[in-house]
Amino acid sequence: MTHVITRSCCNDAACVEVCPVDCIRPRPGDPGFGSAETLYIDPSTCIDCGACADVCPVGAIVTDRGLDDEGRTGLALAQSWFAQAPVAPGPDRRPVRSAPRTRGGLRVAVVGTGPSGFYAVQELLERTAGDVQVSLLDRLPVPGGLVRYGVAPDHGATKGFGDGMERLLRRPQVRLHLNVEVGAHVSAAELLDGHDAVVHAVGAAGERRLGIPGEDLPGSHPARDLVAWYNGHPDLDGRDFALDTERAVVIGNGNVALDVARILVSDPADLATTDLALPALQTLRRSRIREVHVVGRRDPARAAFSTPELLGLDRVRGVQVLVPGGEAVSGPTTGFADGARSGIVAGFAGRVPDPARRRIVLRFGRAPREILGGDAVRAVRFGTPDGGVEDVECGLVLRAVGYRGTPVAGLPFDHARAAVPHEAGRVLTGPGGRVVPGHYVTGWIKRGPSGVIGTNRTCAGETVGSLLADHAAGRLTEPAPSAADDLDRLLRARRPERVGLEGWRAIDRAERLGGRPAGAPRRKIVTIDGLIAAAGAGAGDG
Numbered sequence: 045m046t047h048v049i050t051r052s053c054c055n056d057a058a059c060v061e062v063c064p065v066d067c068i069r070p071r072p073g074d075p076g077f078g079s080a081e082t083l084y085i086d087p088s089t090c091i092d093c094g095a096c097a098d099v100c101p102v103g104a105i106v107t108d109r110g111l112d113d114e115g116r117t118g119l120a121l122a123q124s125w126f127a128q129a130p131v132a133p134g135p136d137r138r139p140v141r142s143a144p145r146t147r148g149g150l151r152v153a154v155v156g157t158g159p160s161g162f163y164a165v166q167e168l169l170e171r172t173a174g175d176v177q178v179s180l181l182d183r184l185p186v187p188g189g190l191v192r193y194g195v196a197p198d199h200g201a202t203k204g205f206g207d208g209m210e211r212l213l214r215r216p217q218v219r220l221h222l223n224v225e226v227g228a229h230v231s232a233a234e235l236l237d238g239h240d241a242v243v244h245a246v247g248a249a250g251e252r253r254l255g256i257p258g259e260d261l262p263g264s265h266p267a268r269d270l271v272a273w274y275n276g277h278p279d280l281d282g283r284d285f286a287l288d289t290e291r292a293v294v295i296g297n298g299n300v301a302l303d304v305a306r307i308l309v310s311d312p313a314d315l316a317t318t319d320l321a322l323p324a325l326q327t328l329r330r331s332r333i334r335e336v337h338v339v340g341r342r343d344p345a346r347a348a349f350s351t352p353e354l355l356g357l358d359r360v361r362g363v364q365v366l367v368p369g370g371e372a373v374s375g376p377t378t379g380f381a382d383g384a385r386s387g388i389v390a391g392f393a394g395r396v397p398d399p400a401r402r403r404i405v406l407r408f409g410r411a412p413r414e415i416l417g418g419d420a421v422r423a424v425r426f427g428t429p430d431g432g433v434e435d436v437e438c439g440l441v442l443r444a445v446g447y448r449g450t451p452v453a454g455l456p457f458d459h460a461r462a463a464v465p466h467e468a469g470r471v472l473t474g475p476g477g478r479v480v481p482g483h484y485v486t487g488w489i490k491r492g493p494s495g496v497i498g499t500n501r502t503c504a505g506e507t508v509g510s511l512l513a514d515h516a517a518g519r520l521t522e523p524a525p526s527a528a529d530d531l532d533r534l535l536r537a538r539r540p541e542r543v544g545l546e547g548w549r550a551i552d553r554a555e556r557l558g559g560r561p562a563g564a565p566r567r568k569i570v571t572i573d574g575l576i577a578a579a580g581a582g583a584g585d586g
């Protein structure tokens with residue numbers, strides 16, 4: 045008997061720390077941990093105790109009794125992973141999470157309530173044994189960041205990460221200030237005046253550009269806009285996407301590309317029981333899209349999507365995944381994941397198209413040259429490996445070529461990396477420059493837009509380690525004793541629409557109730573006004 049890690053693995057390695065027989069790989073500090081697609085449990089040494097499942101924040105670990113399709117896939121992946129990298133007997137190299145001694149009475153502001161902010165707060169609470177006061181801010185009236193607005197609605201297990209976030213928000217050391225924008229309602233310098241330190245966990249709000257002709261033709265959109273739209277982000281309030289075409293092309297083949305392709309061809313009846321936003325669901329019900337081409341510039345082994353997501357793509361009801369035979373060939377592979385991806389893609393090639401099903405066609409070795417059209421997109425022109433070009437006709441183009449960090453008000457910015465310059469999380473005046481005392485970064489704004497949810501745990505661990513070391517060494521300036529009240533007073537004056545914990549709980553209740561008739565976990569409120577109204581009497585308090 046063994047436990048098995050399934051597709052939703054968030055890589056935060058909480059499981060690694062509690063495993064009594066040290067059978068989960070790779071561990072933080074092991075080669076390849078940072079780039080691992082998922083963690084694996086060694087079926088031959090697991091004692092099936094379930095300690096790992098108890099701490100998994102996304103419920104991705106199951107016992108092998110009665111495995112479903114996804115579980116069986118996870119088990120097969122783990123078996124092949126350990127076949128190529130058996131667990132060598134040797135010292136236990138799991139990290140010891142030592143807490144630097146703090147001087148007590150620490151006050152920290154964390155800006156951003158997505159996964160990176162969440163892990164920063166968690167690290168602060170754990171490593172000070174709760175001897176910290178945290179002001180947690182977000183520009184939106186709801187917490188969650190990319191867990192709420194980036195994770196695909198059909199990834200219900202990953203959305204379960206929100207439950208752990210929820211517990212954290214209710215800790216007495218945490219004071220929530222939602223609907224407050226740093227840079228607009230309070231400056232980074234003012235925040236630092238009221239705290240020993242400020243941790244900026246604001247993510248990467250921008251999009252990478254392709255820089256090709258036709259990029260901005262009507263019908264060509266950044267995939268992140270579609271993601272935000274179907275997730276009910278208030279910034280996309282009033283936007284709609286014309287899905288009155290049979291074929292869409294997604295440029296890029298990372299996990300965001302697979303998310304949007306899957307949502308575009310999924311049966312709306314299946315999406316109706318998720319937290320997908322209602323306006324998007326209504327548009328998807330009228331959609332004419334039958335086929336989505338996901339086009340990457342490299343070969344299958346070097347595609348940016350992860351193996352579990354690729355396998356998940358093939359399990360969407362009523363959808364067939366196809367690959368043109370000639371494009372399924374990869375050059376020599378090195379790592380386990382490269383080999384797994386190219387093997388799976390080869391398995392998709394040669395399938396006979398089933399006209400009764402909608403389809404996702406994975407394309408490889410094609411670099412975008414131009415988006416063609418006049419009043420609307422008509423096709424995408426790709427360069428092919430033989431030096432030729434191929435035009436793929438379509439009526440909708442989604443550019444899924446990655447996110448990009450944008451400058452943070454009050455902080456230096458490294459435009460080349462599109463991130464804040466830092467040393468182990470301490471903000472620097474510029475790349476290789478001096479430390480800006482009191483300011484720290486974590487998550488995508490620190491390391492760039494890569495990695496999965498749990499990658500932020502290691503990242504926050506480093507940043508909070510630096511912060512606590514600086515505090516212990518007396519390198520931080522203590523705020524005035526009245527700092528907490530001063531901040532409250534300032535926000536009351538400048539941002540009466542501030543939403544606190546009570547307001548958020550009122551929104552949460554309203555959304556959960558709204559989802560009930562459809563059997564959905566929640567029906568999101570998609571406008572700022574609607575969210576503030578739902579926060580009701582709670583707004584401004586808590």
Ligand code: NAP
Nearest residue numbers: 296297298299300301342348444445446447493494495496
């Ligand atoms: P990504 O993984 O960086 O993928 C970007 C894709 O765009 C790659 O295929 C890349 O190709 C391509 N690309 C970049 N510039 C291009 C250009 N000029 N022309 C053509 N193609 C170009 O980014 P993402 O998909 O936005 O995901 C961001 C992060 O979130 C990733 O770490 C991802 O794993 C994570 N995420 C995870 C999940 C999940 O676990 N379920 C879901 C969504 C997102 P090259 O590889 O050739 O550069």
